[in-house]
């Protein structure tokens with residue numbers, strides 16, 4: 281065998297030996313192993329999809345089970361009243377038969393972004409109304425026990441009974457109402473809490489106590505262990521006058537919620553009065569939040585509901601001097617979505633919309649295409665031409 285031939289064979293073999301599946305630890309996937317598998321028993325393939333008949337773990341849904349499902353955290357009430365399990369069991373094959381309205385209620389507030397529902401394929405026609413009950417006590421809402429509409433509602437469909445509804449809701453909500461003929465044969469409901477877009481992103485600390493137990497990347501390693509000595513937290517140095525953690529995103533993101541996991545083994549008061557900031561690529565500040573709670577918490581949730589901008593960096597700075605000035609925490613979760621250019625979608629915004637009508641732009645999160653009725657033909661799907669005769673009157 282000649283040298284050139286040997287090199288040629290070697291080059292052909294090389295890509296096989298560095299495939300993504302070989303290099304990610306169990307439970308992780310993706311080109312940079314940055315995504316956590318959320319299929320039951322870690323049964324993910326290299327793209328995160330469930331294999332071996334596994335479903336998404338409870339509380340996760342969507343492509344590669346990467347979206348947190350807020351619906352499972354709430355209580356579902358239906359009219360007429362049915363056993364909510366039909367809708368909430370994670371099984372698209374079990375469906376209700378005669379629903380008119382559903383109410384999903386939480387005992388706390390969330391920042392709504394979009395929801396997904398699945399209906400029987402042969403019964404995917406009819407009207408749809410989505411409304412919300414806003415946060416009680418929100419000063420921006422005058423009649424806070426009334427429903428507010430789904431502003432700028434956008435409806436997307438795959439033509440097979442899966443629908444995504446996007447609303448521009450700029451207040452926190454604690455109830456979602458969905459009504460209309462379209463949900464009459466409802467099989468599943470998911471309310472997106474977003475993806476944790478901070479996980480495995482670039483983390484930077486203004487100073488670092490040591491490089492063994494304390495590492496900046498511990499803030500985004502997906503491990504919520506709140507004992508500093510277990511090695512999944514970080515700790516800044518004494519004398520750091522502005523102890524700060526920064527998370528830099530590989531792609532711009534739109535954020536709906538931050539969850540900060542304080543350390544629990546000691547020193548929780550150090551996080552009291554923390555300052556949280558999000559900035560755009562052009563250094564424009566979006567979220568600028570200062571903790572005002574009287575006591576330190578194990579976990580802090582900060583909602584981002586208004587004027588959501590495309591963010592490239594998030595920072596947390598400690599401000600409490602009562603026992604020295606230190607920043608020490610165990611995980612920062614940032615829930616949101618990648619901010620894709622129009623015409624592209626997906627976690628990395630590298631997938632191109634593929635709607636039947638090529639002038640249409642798909643939903644940048646899921647790739648589903650606008651739901652439209654043209655004459656008596658239903659069209660609009662990811663690469664599929666659906667033809668469904670509409671009933672009269674629609």
Ligand SMILES: [Ca+2]
Pocket residue numbers: 498499500501502503504505512513610611
């Ligand atoms: Ca951690």
